[in-house]
Amino acid sequence: MERLSPLNADAPVYRLGFRPFYLLAAAFAAVAVPAWVAAYLGTWSGAPVDLLWHVHEMTFGFAGAVVAGFLLTAVQNWTGMPTPHGRPLQGLVALWLAGRMAALAPPVAFALVDGAFLFVVAAVLLHLLLKANNRRNLPVFGVVLLLAVCNTVFHLAHLGIVAVSPLAPVHGAILLIALLITLIGGRVAPMFTRNGAPGSKPRQNGKLDLACVIALAVAALCWLAGAPAWLTAGTAWLAAMLHAVRLALWDPLATWRVPLLWSFHLSYALLVGGIALLGFAAVGLVGTSTVFHLLAAGGMTGMIGAMITRTALGHTGRMLRATGAEKIMFVLLPAGALARLAANGLAGTAREHTLLLSAALWSAAFLFYLWRYVPFLTRARADGRPG
Numbered sequence: 535m536e537r538l539s540p541l542n543a544d545a546p547v548y549r550l551g552f553r554p555f556y557l558l559a560a561a562f563a564a565v566a567v568p569a570w571v572a573a574y575l576g577t578w579s580g581a582p583v584d585l586l587w588h589v590h591e592m593t594f595g596f597a598g599a600v601v602a603g604f605l606l607t608a609v610q611n612w613t614g615m616p617t618p619h620g621r622p623l624q625g626l627v628a629l630w631l632a633g634r635m636a637a638l639a640p641p642v643a644f645a646l647v648d649g650a651f652l653f654v655v656a657a658v659l660l661h662l663l664l665k666a667n668n669r670r671n672l673p674v675f676g677v678v679l680l681l682a683v684c685n686t687v688f689h690l691a692h693l694g695i696v697a698v699s700p701l702a703p704v705h706g707a708i709l710l711i712a713l714l715i716t717l718i719g720g721r722v723a724p725m726f727t728r729n730g731a732p733g734s735k736p737r738q739n740g741k742l743d744l745a746c747v748i749a750l751a752v753a754a755l756c757w758l759a760g761a762p763a764w765l766t767a768g769t770a771w772l773a774a775m776l777h778a779v780r781l782a783l784w785d786p787l788a789t790w791r792v793p794l795l796w797s798f799h800l801s802y803a804l805l806v807g808g809i810a811l812l813g814f815a816a817v818g819l820v821g822t823s824t825v826f827h828l829l830a831a832g833g834m835t836g837m838i839g840a841m842i843t844r845t846a847l848g849h850t851g852r853m854l855r856a857t858g859a860e861k862i863m864f865v866l867l868p869a870g871a872l873a874r875l876a877a878n879g880l881a882g883t884a885r886e887h888t889l890l891l892s893a894a895l896w897s898a899a900f901l902f903y904l905w906r907y908v909p910f911l912t913r914a915r916a917d918g919r920p921g
Contacts (some may be wrong), residue, residue: 543620543621543623543624544620545912546912546913546914547911547912548619548620548621548623548624548627549619549620549914549920549921550606550607550610550617550619550623550849550921551602551603551604551605551606551607551617551618551619551623551626552603552604552606552607552842552845552846552849552911553603553911553912554603554623554627554911555599555600555602555603555606555627555630556599556600556603556842556846556907556911557904557907557908557911557912558599558627558630558631559596559597559599559600559603559838559842560842560900560903560904560907561900561904562591562595562596562599562634563592563596563835563896563897563900564896564897564900564901564904565897566588566591566592566595566596567592567893567896567897568893568894568896568897569583570583570587570588570893571889571890571892571893574588574889575886575889575890582638586692586700587637589700589701589704590637590688590700590704591634591637592830593704593707593708593711593830594648594652594681594684594685594688594707595630595633595634595637595648597707597711597830597834597835597838598630598651598652598681598685599630600838600841600842601655601678601681601711601714602626602630602651602652602655603842604841604842604845605655605659605674605678606618606623606626606655606658606659607845607849608718609659609662609663609671612663612666612668612670612671613662613663613665613666613668614666615662615665615666617658617662618658626651626654626655629647629650629651629654630651632647632648633647633648633650633651634648636648641689641692641693642693644689644692645686645689645690645692645693648685648689649682649685649686649689652678652681652682652685653679653682655678655682656675656678656679656681656682659674659675659678660672660675660679663675673717674714674717674718677710677713677714677717680706680710681707681710681711684703684704684706684707684710685703685707687702687703687706688700688703688704688707691703702758704826705757705758705822705826706754706758708826708829708830708834709750709754709757709758709829710754711830711834712750712754712805712808712809712829712833712834713747713750713751713754715802715805715833715834715837716746716747716750716777717747719798719802719837720738720743720746720747720780723736723784723798723799723802724736724737724738724784726794726795726798726844727784727785727786727788727789727795727799730789730792730794730795730854731785731788731789731791731792731795733788734785734788734789735785735788736783736784736785736788737783737784737785738783738784739780739783742776742779742780742783743780745776746773746776746777746780749769749772749773749776750773750777750809752769752773753766753769753770753772753773753809753812753813756769756770756816757770757812757816763816763817763818764817766812766813766816767813767814767816767817768813769813770809770810770812770813770816771810771813773809774806774807774809774810774812774813777802777805777806777809778806781799781802781803781806784799786799786800786802786803792856793856793860793861793864794840794843794844794847794854794855794856794860796864797836797839797840797843797860797864798837798840798841798844800836800864800868801832801833801835801836801837801839801840801868802833802837804828804832804833804836804868804871805829805832805833805834805837806833807828807832807833808825808826808828808829808832808833809829811824811825811828812825812829821878823878824875824878827871827874827875827878828871828875831870831871831874831896832868832871832872832875835867835871835896836867836868836871839863839864839867839899839903840864842903842907843856843860843863843903843907846907846910846911847910849915849921850910850911850913850915850916851915851916851917851918851919852910852916857906859902859903859905859906860902860906862898862899862902863899863900863902863903866895866896866898866899866902867895867896867899869895870891870892870893870894870895870896870899871892873888873891873892873895874888874889874892876888877889877892
């Protein structure tokens, strides 16, 4: 059994992108949300965090790490070419960590250090896809590049250089990650379900898949551009309807005995709900915070939980089977998201207690992940294969 220091570039943790970035994302998530809630409630008066830190770090820090880890692993399967490992991967990890530390530095330093990470990831993806002539996956590169642009716009707004709310690019990034889930989910959901749930009959429709991507992209553009309420609401509801039909075709009810599958389908359902609420927010019936917490803390994070377990098991040579830790995580994450949504409808002490509950559920979910997966991700594959 290999026991190299995590500072050693030859350690197993630096053999594929998912290994260090899944660990870092989970550890950061477990700490960052409780820290934010403590600062928000005034119980940690010296905390150097505020609302902009919270929304930025959970979107570009936490989710950005998972996106990087997943895609730096997936692109190796797509192209058959090696992705950064060893010292280059160690350098990417150092850049991500520097961004998290720079968040507590002056805004200019934060912008320069943090702003580079997603651009570097996008450049690596583009290089590999073009070298392998894999044009099918260029839209995925495009989403990552747009995420990097959103991050840049956030920093420019934070510095007062561009006259937009810093929340706008965060909303854009969350919608882009929803679009990425739409792209990747449409490829893997039918296969996962068919292979993992005996007797299931998932169906896939290429035209519907394309319609889901286009409708969500149009709805996102309408929201970000401040289009007329009727147009934004209409496109969002159309996108939600198309995604709901797509989910139904995947035969989600057949997965209820398989946690690695039902967690995926439940998260996608929460994403559909978030898209529908976007339409209601456009006409003033729902608050923006509720919409983006359902999209981000519900659909996006639930999907992250489903994928960082399944892909970690598969790429470390282990059986695709959930144990108690995964099952608890799959329950805690949506429960935490629903508690966060409930807090928006409460006031005073009830709101404070519900926020604390939400943070505790969220943090516990990722602590369970770390407890289960640190040994897997820091050691060589169980089957002896490279990676």
